[in-house]
Amino acid sequence: MKKYVFGLGSTQVFMTAAVVGLAAHFIFQLPGPAAIVIGNGLALSSTAVVLQVLQERGESTSRHGRATFSVLLFQDLAVVVLLILIPLISPNSSKGGVGFQAIAEALGMAAVKAIVAITAIIAGGRLLLRPIYKQIAENQNAEIFSANTLLVILGTSLLTARAGLSMALGAFLAGLLLAETEFSLQVESDIAPYRGLLLGLFFMTVGMSIDPKLLLSNFPVILWTLSLLIVGKGILVALLCRIFGISTIAAIRVGLLLAPGGEFAFVAFGDAVNQGILSSQLSSLLFLVVGISMALTPWLAAGGQLLASRFEQLDVRSLLPVESETDDLQDHIIICGFGRVGQIIAQLLSERLIPFVALDVRSDRVAFGRALDLPVYFGDAGSREVLHKVGAERACAAAITLDTPGANYRTVWALSKYFPNVKTFVRAHDVDHGINLEKAGATAVVPETLEPSLQLAAAVLAQTKLPTSEIATTINEFRTRHLSELTELCQESGGSLGYGFSRLMSKPKSQLHSSDSEDEEFVEGTLAI
Template identity: 45%
Template sequence: MGHDSAITELLALLGAAIVAATVFSRLGLGPILGYLVAGAVVGPWGLGIVSDPGRIAQVGEFGVVFLLFLIGIELKPARLWVMRRLVFGLGTAQLLFTGAALALLAWFLLDVTPSAAVVIGCGLALSSTAFGLQVLALRNQLSSHWGRASFSVLLMQDLAVVPLLAVVPLLGGGPHLTWTDLGLGLGRTALIVGGVILGGRLILRHALRLIAGSRSTEIFTGFALLLVLGVGWLMETAGLSMAMGAFLAGLLLADSEYRHQVEIDIQPFRGLLLGLFFMGVGMEIDLDGLWRHELLIAGILAVVLPLKTLVLAILARFWGLAPGEALRTALLLAQAGEFAFVLFAYASRNGVLPPALGAPLVSAVALGMALTPFMVALGDLVAPRLRGWSVPVDPPFTPSDEGDKAPVVIAGFGRVGETVARILIHLGVPCLAIDLNPENVYRGRRDGFRVYYGDASRPEILRAVGARQARLLVVTLDNATAVERTLETARRHFPALPVHVRARDASTSARLVGLGAALAVPETLESSLRLGAEAAKAGEADPEALAELLRTLRRDNYKGLVRELDPTS
């Protein structure tokens, strides 16, 4: 591809994505549908500006990888264990019942071999991880009952992709793979997964501490990317998907003090690459083929969407979800997903799937994914009208469950920040701290404090540690510029959050109050008060008069003391 052609494709992709995502978001349909339409327009079946959609989709798949990593980092192993009944119960039941029903229908209606019917049934039973999780994230529903049920089903489906791909050659009757080979392959996969978990537990935290010690945001971000892609590559060599490897990497970091900073660094890559992924899916829609196979494609959608919705809604009710929640879960996961593309292509190469069915199936899957926003909107319309008794399988996530929220957030965990934390903990007030110095983070966690690595001047970090729910932010950083940046960030993004800051002197204190600090404590003035008070006690001053004087001098951000000591006042 020439340089000019590459620039043309890039400009077309960016322009189409921005325009379509903006228009569809304003229409209330969400950006995902906009990306799909943009991909269909600029792809080979539309204007033909992008001639190789496979290359775009391949790059875009990294968006799914980063999405699974961020989901993993939010889901601590203990919570995953709590969800085991949903993952292995509801998820397995959905695959078995939906896959079997679709396989039987494919066998009778499409006149294919039993092996091809199994592949078609299993492929269409899989849902779109990218669509499902993105919709849940955009709606902030991952912590809801139906969000957790949907995630559990998607996770089980992703786990099932590996054995499904391994069985395809056997279904095709290929002599190059035996059941012994399959067993050895699964054993190799288990060894690599175990090795990654063990290695991650032993060296990952130390490696992050070493990298963080460089005090370079670029190096830390680069290491985060290396971690996600490296573990994903290891899992891919073991037969798992890169997305599952990234999910595993996220789980390894879920209890780490570095999780928030890593999460914030990865977020921009996820959003950009997911947009590319959805555009790649749009490019897979063969507009010419739609007219040639319109009845077959319409028939596939007419069977798959209602059947998956019905089966999953019944199963979700059986697993304890309320009627409305069960319907939302079923409608969100009614489409087939991105792994169906992989499974169908692999089955075609191994002679399991008839070539004539490949293109219609791919188009049906892509169109089903495009219909997801409308299915979700239907759930929003119908679900509130449904009522029924249910016992949730697991309690929903709340901020108190997450362990990363507290009434008081401390920015900076040096000598001042640690002192503030000790006072609060002694009085029974929950608090947590964030600091960019990995040694401060290590020392604090070693001593039992809740300290996380992160840049407090970034709104995403403050949001991640619960600044929106906190009652107070205490900024104890010893760098004046960092203090001002953090204060400005807090005032701009969390205007209702009071901020108390540490200041060098009276003039700095006055400037910080002018920037919006509720309280600015100057180190020099406070130390002078302490020394003056001790001197007064030594001189046998009246204790009540001394206490009243100290209260007066501290009142209104030390204005009384500033008038006496600061000649500029």
């Protein structure tokens, strides 16, 4: 993730800002400060719209979804510098000007103020907000808690405005300051109902500031500028993605998602008008271009998926895992086997935005997963090289759901031998198979017949008019009896066959008698569900 946030993200912002800024200055003959604001403003993309589109389409954990999120994250960080820079390059400022020296002085001042702001965030978050919120939390008054959050946001915004900076920057810093406290989750929960409302109000305010007559009278100029923005920015972002090792199709999809403008462009252009950097008519034209481009984001995402389905070759070579496509994963899940069970696990992980990769040796299953924009690759999960290419050394767990007992055993053995840090959870055909899997190094083993059988039995019992409570009791008693028998079998075999829940299993008595300690010794094992 760091590679794409600070590598791809920073390169995208700087390159796009430079290209757009130079074009605005030399082609359209705009002053230097105006070109800087326009370049940086159009380099940004809409975090709110793009993330919503990715979430609705189920592409947040896909390759292009992760790269897009990384770039958006850096763009949100770059907004801070832009909001600090705008007042400093204003013609009304004592440091304002077009020359390089004036811009360098403005950037230097921005760096100093950024350091001061970060210091204030740390000091305020640790010294002031924690005791205040702790006292409010002890009173258990939700209204005062919410009112104090609004006070912090408005107060920080007023302080930054007094310092000659943007109020939007103050609101941004207030969010960082609140995030430093242990009350951040409650704050987020309190403001969640207002987030969509305020975002809608923001876009309504921007829309009301747009003159429809301006759209009609300058339609060719707006259409040409809009096309230039989407095509030029999209191609530039796609090329940068290819440089950072992203596949061609995924790079095109990232470019299409990031090509439109973003909501922070409205803030930047509006602030630039107040500072005398941009004219009202030029800012209105830019508002129209950015607003229309944001509205096109869902259609651009759909176009990217159409391109992927049309031009992505579905031969085995294109389905093989590539190390450069998984090197941004950290603490992810490896799903070995993309059959019915593996697909359900992948769906659950996708809904919770948990990163994962899946492996299967059937190309039709891999093609099916790729069609859903899931990170599914063709490869033998029992191969050390294949596991390395999907980042097994950085993974936290593996779910092994292969079709044959032998394949499951070989995969567990490979992970246990070459990647011992990965916790392996595997399904077993029967108890004997489960014991062998545990001996191969499995962390927990789940029988593939127990729970489906119990669910089927519960459905049959429901047709006999038994009460629901009695059915639940019968099923639980059978499960408990099965666990007791399984525990005895495992003790006899010297294992601790696991099915998900941790427990402590005592050592054999012969070992306990031979111990010098008077306390009973235990070893850690696992218990079935």
